[in-house]
Amino acid sequence: MSDKEMQVSEADLKGVNLKETQTKAQESEMSLAFKCEVCNKTYDWPLCCDEPMELEGDNLVCKVEGCGKSIPVPECDGQKCKPFIAKT
């Protein structure tokens, strides 16, 4: 594992773990993002209602009550980007 980049598991992105993962990342001056494995382009983690959206399969869902907005995971070069943690 490099000190510049960390893989995140799906379990790290569920419910309360998502916030913990994000807080941990920020403590190391890193941030949660999506990355294209083809060209290494990164995409900011989507926020909705000032909260990080939660990963559910191929979608990102806002868990704030009364919102429930859902957007697809960012794509690049026709491929789904992968969640990861990187130096900002």
Ligand SMILES: [Zn+2]
């Ligand atoms: Zn790409």
Ligand SMILES: [Zn+2]
């Ligand atoms: Zn929302």
